[in-house]
Amino acid sequence: MTAFSSYITDNQPRFVDELIDFLHIPSVSAKSDYKQHCVKAAQFLIDEFNRLGLETTLVETPGNPLVLANYKASNDAPTILIYGHYDVQPEEPLDLWETPPFEPTIRGGNIYGRGSTDDKGQLYAHIKAIESLLQTDGALPCNVKFLIEGEEEVAGENLENFIKNNHELLKADIAIISDTSQFAPDMPAICYGLRGICAVEIRVDAAQSDLHSGSFGGAVPNPCNTLCDIISQLKDADGRILIPGFYDNALDLEEWEREEFASLPWNEENFIDQLGVPDLHGEKGYSALERKWARPTLDVNGIFGGYSGEGDKTIIPAWAGAKITMRLVPNQKPTAILGLFRKYVEKIAPDYIKLTIDEHGGGGPVLVPRSAAFMEEAVEALKFGFGREPSFIREGGSIPIVSTIYEELGLNTLLLGFGLPDDNAHAPNEKFSLRDYQRGILTSARFIQQIGKTTQHN
């Protein structure tokens, strides 16, 4: 047993008490009158980093402050950038919480409270790892930079602006984020791929106002029907997207990935039952897990036009619209895809209607190659912390900070999720397993130690 392992075991009760103090602060970024609590949470971190002897900076922004903490080992040592966020989701609906969201409570080996898994608990695990190494080894074998924001849950732009303007300050060799989860209980995972996204709104206009469907029907275009015609030409019956060039740059799955995904304890029948869908549907030739993690999509998120109230209203609507998002896989660029979308839809739209396409922007996909720096150390650290080799997984959603870190700082990010898929992030009774908290601390400490060793050997 390593020295830091014993320290972590011995100090676990205090580590839990400190996390409880952190969770007591209702740092809900979505509520403007909770601003003082967000500032208090930031100050809580600054005080803790100061106690540990790191160099700290509270960076004021137009919104909630950023917290920076820096540990300098040496100029030669590699540098880890650890990202986290101290803000939390709103606590509503309150009546569904078994214990109050900001009065953290321990039940059945879990700590319940808003922010316990997302992201205070997972972030604090890294801080306690630093403490454990410093207290047992006296120093860290590599440089560590913490970058912690207070506006993750409201998609604030202040962090992105800060990163854009502080490339030198944030220079590092690898980034780490613990804001996701294990694949399943006792199944640690490294999420090495995220999909990108681009969003668009299309609108079809015909007459200046709604028309009587009796007096005018048959003579004039119907924007609802035309919108359906356009949307139905975006994908074929097998779920393949028909926009020319759409797949040109889309990186296909490698054989090892398909094997890895197929080996996971994931079952389409269970998935169907859980969602209550009559059946699954999507691009032919790929399993459902492959499709939702690693294949691009085109989905209507909303459609609207004409009358939607009770009964009937015999009109030809003046206009109709739809919101569409496309999920992108590595090597697809949001701007390019939006351009292809526009070109195709403008081509297929008939001349008898007026078409408007509003591009709502997007974010790029992420792929951390298996050969990326420190990937092996991460695998070893998770195995050390959780007692089991991690799975390599992807995630179908987007984590904008990961793209920003890659695009602005040129860094790969290792997504080391310590939580569980059923930790109720964004929901009532959010929780974090005390065991996972401890395993997270062990993993983080081991990773930092391993990186230091690796470099010393080089």
Add this chain to the structure above:
Amino acid sequence: MTAFSSYITDNQPRFVDELIDFLHIPSVSAKSDYKQHCVKAAQFLIDEFNRLGLETTLVETPGNPLVLANYKASNDAPTILIYGHYDVQPEEPLDLWETPPFEPTIRGGNIYGRGSTDDKGQLYAHIKAIESLLQTDGALPCNVKFLIEGEEEVAGENLENFIKNNHELLKADIAIISDTSQFAPDMPAICYGLRGICAVEIRVDAAQSDLHSGSFGGAVPNPCNTLCDIISQLKDADGRILIPGFYDNALDLEEWEREEFASLPWNEENFIDQLGVPDLHGEKGYSALERKWARPTLDVNGIFGGYSGEGDKTIIPAWAGAKITMRLVPNQKPTAILGLFRKYVEKIAPDYIKLTIDEHGGGGPVLVPRSAAFMEEAVEALKFGFGREPSFIREGGSIPIVSTIYEELGLNTLLLGFGLPDDNAHAPNEKFSLRDYQRGILTSARFIQQIGKTTQHN
């Protein structure tokens, strides 16, 4: 000049004064607290018919009363059933009226006021025709039955129920309704065809709740996309409806009809400008006028699903729905068409979604053959009243009472419109030309007289 013509000319100022009294009553059927005014309007008619010596009945219903008036010439004489309604549309928006809606005002040869053309003025023309004939000839040459309701503007069911239960009482040879308009100023018309309608609502369900489009997109069906796929398979690019059997019974236009329509002063360019559409669109092989009057349609009246607010919401909606109406032409039956619709949509809907089709019922189309009884007399009467041969036109909308009269009483209805297309029915500044009012009285009197003569000759 006939005796009744002189009488009509001499008494025109009083006829206008009486109509003004009628229009003063705010008999808005949509407003429950105006009920007393509806009853007052019914009583106004009863009093007037009593003055003329007709046998009257005020029929109480769960809603507004019906007014019946009966003139018996002889058992051998033909019988005309004249339908009208004393209720009017709501008067809002009030600030757009140049003079108050229930203070009838004469300006530029028109009488302005709610109900002036729809339908008090047009109905009252028939009553004044009866008076003129009775005062000059001492008797009518045929039997006349008035059937007047007070719930036309709210699509009440009380009249339909009354007709169903009183076939014998309402027995007649022909029905007349003046609740439409001339084709254009000084262009009298006989509307001999109406489209029917049937309505349906379809709904596509997939998952039990909205899903995150990142975590689930690509793996699961999207009800909005599937709904668009279904709707786009209902019509081809040339506007032809693809439901098998849909056109099987649809009566096509005869050559004389196409010639008649083509001869009308109606211009597609003007129509396009007036509606503000980029272009017209509809079934290939038919002019826009033919399509809107005499070809069946399938139009989405409303479509809805997922998110329609500002910005984006990255969801796979749990469900999506659409309201659809089909306009039907003679020989198409609403129930049969709804059956064909269901069969086809159930066939094309994919198995991976749950489909629900709610039939909202409908009403049959109407076609009064040119050879119908008293058609020639109607042509002659309009020529007498308006000084010009009427055009034979159709109307794309439905007038449910006309179907009911045909189906329940076996009667053809002659739609003799005295108003103008720009009389602002259902809009602010509703008007009726005093000249058209007088021409309507002349037409009605002439028609009754001609029918009496015809029969005497037979």
